[in-house]
Amino acid sequence: MGRDHKEHKRHRSRSKERKRSRSRSPRDRRDRDRDSRRDRERQRDYDRRGDDKMRDREKQRDADNKQRQQETKKESKSAVFEMEESRNDIDDILGMKDVDLEKEMERRRRNVELWRAKKKKDELDQASEASDDKNRKKKAWNLDDEDDEDEFDVLSQEKSEKSTENGQNIEKIDKKPVKMEEEDEEEDPLDAFMAEISKKNAKKSGNSGQKSSGVVTIIQEEKPEKEKGQLLENEDNMDMVIDDFDIETAAASLCHKGRMLAATDHSKVYYRKFKKNFYIETEEIKRMSKAEVKAYRDELDSITVKGIDVPKPIKTWAQCGVNLKMMNVLKKYEYTKPTSIQAQAIPSIMSGRDVIGIAKTGSGKTLAFLLPMFRHILDQPELEEGDGPIAVILAPTRELAMQTYKEANKFAKVLGLRVACTYGGVGISEQIADLKRGAEIVVCTPGRMIDVLAANSGKVTNLRRVTYLVLDEADRMFDKGFEPQVRSLLTVSYGFREKVEEKKVFSRKIKKSG
Ligand SMILES: Nc1ncnc2c1ncn2[C@@H]1O[C@H](COP(=O)(O)OP(=O)(O)OP(=O)(O)O)[C@@H](O)[C@H]1O
Structure with a gap:
């Protein structure tokens, strides 16, 4: 064109x-x-x-x-x-x-x-269709009584708000009314809705005769979670911890559940050699004759020792090889000289020997294993990404675990070491976070430790670097039925995997430690 x-x-x-x-x-x-x-x-x-x-x-x-x-x-x-x-x-x-x-x-x-x-x-047609739809839906929920309708709307709104906050449980309940409309148009929607909620809650509580709302159930689920958080946040202040937990029942339940760790094939794990003998006898100790040693042991609450070439007991802190920082802490807390159990146990443990110490309550057993532990840790290569603890202290109760944690922290802080405390009866998430951050020392109760080790397919922590292990109040631990758990933990601990079957470790002769 x-x-x-x-x-x-x-x-x-x-x-x-x-x-x-x-x-x-x-x-x-x-x-x-x-x-x-x-x-x-x-x-x-x-x-x-x-x-x-x-x-x-x-x-x-x-x-x-x-x-x-x-x-x-x-x-x-x-x-x-x-x-x-x-x-x-x-x-x-x-x-x-x-x-x-x-x-x-x-x-x-x-x-x-x-x-x-x-x-x-077309647009007008579409708009009018949409409005018809809306009216139809509204009609399904309309009740004869105006007041009732308001009440229902509020209820429905509350439910939908809760559903976004609290997840699926409520969401399922919210979806019900729509389904109800499809099933039976004649049925009163509010009655059916409430009946559905009651049915669900009755199912949850296992009590079909009682009326309870979904909201109450959710609050009940959330509340303990918050309390757990509070407990853990105040971890440093042990006085804040409310002891409302029946450890005996928990221990029994743990044993009943029989929680165990999967066996580790140690042949597939690379373990580097480690040093465990740090004890250097001072000249003064060396010079002590057998008679002098016996007299000194008698002086120290008549200590008796069993074993071959058991090291002689020490008299001062300086004789057990503690460094200046540790010495300063001892001074700060007025631990002027070693107690009886400390005098004999510290040189033995420092020598890298396995020790079973039996002494009365309040005799200072804790420090007897803590001081050699710090010396041992300081001599090991530093923790790397993904490494578990070097030292593990197992305790039968969380009270004892927390007490030991507190004592260990006195030294750990000045030595630049980290201590994690892991025990049952409280939320596990904070404890997992602590372990993930890395800790040279873990004080724990056996059941919870197994839980933590098994958590997240074993990615939280591991015991592959454990070369120092303490069974605090071992007799009590076994009395509570923790032996299977303790054995399980030992089999995955680097330095102790072969000792599990040694009778002396689990000797039933360990009767009273306190
Ligand atoms: N060498 C020391 N000199 C002075 N006080 C000490 C010494 N060693 C430990 N203590 C203190 O003695 C108290 C009891 O010590 P510890 O808790 O270690 O005893 P224990 O034998 O472990 O008791 P339990 O059997 O109850 O666990 C603690 O307050 C601790 O600080």
């Missing part, structure tokens, strides 16, 4: 030129007549062709418009429609005569108006 139009223009300008240069000769007149005839024919031909083309194009356009209107109705995107329309026919428009162009534009305006009217109608 564009080309035809240009040709037409060219033709007209040529005619004008010819008119201007018109001559009066007969030959010229003949030529002029012939030219003008030819021009007229061309014009007719051009008009005819134009008309045919126009008709075809209009037909095509009508068909296109019809199709486009149907598509657009689906998509409801007027901008796209107009853009496509313009893009497709821009060439046609450029090639049109003014009158045709006006007609065409008029036709298009009408089309657009028609389309807009139709679109508006």
Whole structure:
């Protein structure tokens, strides 16, 4: 069409030129007549062709418009429609005569108006359908009594708020009313809803006769969690811990559950050698004769020792190889000299020997194993990422575990060592976090320690670096039935895996330690 139009223009300008240069000769007149005839024919031909083309194009356009209107109705995107329309026919428009162009534009305006009217109608239809839907739903929940309806709305709103806060339990309850509508339209929705809640709660509490709400159940689930957090946050202040936990029952339950750790194939684990003898006898001790040693042991609450070449008891802290920092702590807490059990146990443990110490309550047994422990840890390579503790102190009760933790911390802080305390009856998450951060020393009760070791597929901590192990109040631990757990822990502890079967470690002769 564009080309035809240009040709037409060219033709007209040529005619004008010819008119201007018109001559009066007969030959010229003949030529002029012939030219003008030819021009007229061309014009007719051009008009005819134009008309045919126009008709075809209009037909095509009508068909296109019809199709486009149907598509657009689906998509409801007027901008796209107009853009496509313009893009497709821009060439046609450029090639049109003014009158045709006006007609065409008029036709298009009408089309657009028609389309807009139709679109508006569709939108109105959709809106009215949506509102019908809403009304239908609302109707399902409408109760005859206005007050009841308000009450239900509040209840429903509360439920939906709780569901976002507390998760699935309530969400399930919230979904019920909709289902109820599908099942039985005649049933009173509020009654059915409340009945459903009661049924669920009765199921949970195992009491079908009592009425209770889902909200109450959730609060009951959350409350202990918060309390646990508080206990653990105040871990440093042991006085804050409320002892409302029956350890005997818990121990029995642990044994009943028979929690054990999976056996470790030690042949597949690389264990590096470690040093455990740090004891250097001072000249003064070396010089003591057997008789002097016996006399001194008698002096120290008549200590009796069993074993081969048992080290001689020490007299001062300086004789057991404690460093200056440890010495300062001993001074700070006025531990002027070793107690009887300390005097004999410390050089024996420092020598790297296994020791069973039996002494009365309050005799200072804790420090007797703590001081050699610090010396031992300080001599080991530092903990690396993913390493578990170097020393583990197992205690039968959480009270004892916390007491030992407190005592150990007096020294650990100045030595730059970390102590973690892990015991049952409180939340496990904080304890896991402590262990994950890394601790050279772990004071724990056996059941909880197994739980922690088993947690997260054994990724929380491990005992592969344990080269110092204490069974504090071992007799009590066994009396409580912890022996299987203790054995289990020993089998996965680096320095003790082969000692599990040694009778002396689990000797039933360990009767009274306090
Ligand atoms: N060498 C020491 N000099 C002075 N006080 C000490 C010494 N060693 C420990 N103590 C203190 O004696 C008290 C009792 O010590 P410890 O708790 O270690 O005794 P225990 O034998 O472990 O008691 P239990 O059997 O109850 O566990 C603690 O307060 C501790 O700080």
